[in-house]
Amino acid sequence: MIEGIKGNGIKLSNKQFSEVYEAYKQLAKQMGFEKVPEIYVIESGRLLNAFAMRFIGRDFVVIYSGILELAYKEGLDEVKFILAHELGHLKANHLKHRLIQFGLMLPFLGQAYLRACEYTADRYGAYFSPNGALKGLILLAEDKGLYRNVVLEEFLK
Numbered sequence: 001m002i003e004g005i006k007g008n009g010i011k012l013s014n015k016q017f018s019e020v021y022e023a024y025k026q027l028a029k030q031m032g033f034e035k036v037p038e039i040y041v042i043e044s045g046r047l048l049n050a051f052a053m054r055f056i057g058r059d060f061v062v063i064y065s066g067i068l069e070l071a072y073k074e075g076l077d078e079v080k081f082i083l084a085h086e087l088g089h090l091k092a093n094h095l096k097h098r099l100i101q102f103g104l105m106l107p108f109l110g111q112a113y114l115r116a117c118e119y120t121a122d123r124y125g126a127y128f129s130p131n132g133a134l135k136g137l138i139l140l141a142e143d144k145g146l147y148r149n150v151v152l153e154e155f156l157k
Contacts, residue, residue: 009041011040012039012041017041019071019076020076020083023076024036027080027083027129037052037059038059039063040062041064041065042062044065048064048066048070049063049140050062050063050064050082050083050085052087052094059090061083061086063082067082077132077136080128080129080132081128081132081135081136082132084124084125084127088120088123091124094120122137138150
């Protein structure tokens, strides 16, 4: 999977999508990462998502191209929420599922654990990008064209 991402994706850097990469580096620094995890963007059609992964002791974040497109259209707040959310998964060691494989196989326990991981990552995102939290959550639930039309008060109910 890593080789597929590296072969088909674009690695963000100081010279490649520098505005987003600079925000990402700053978030990683604020969160206490000694080394900034590599970050890639991959084509996604209309899907908006991102994920974090650990492979042989190295951390990676992957964002779908729709999120990067949004950053250039709307600004960085929502994107920073999503980046902080993914870095939060790494910081909280959510990727050590092998240690709890048995628990994940139990229907309620596994889903409850994964939901708790998402809530924790959402808290990281909200703390490090408070202005992007609500719209960032909506963005991940909808697509980039519809999320602007979601009524925040109804979403919060």
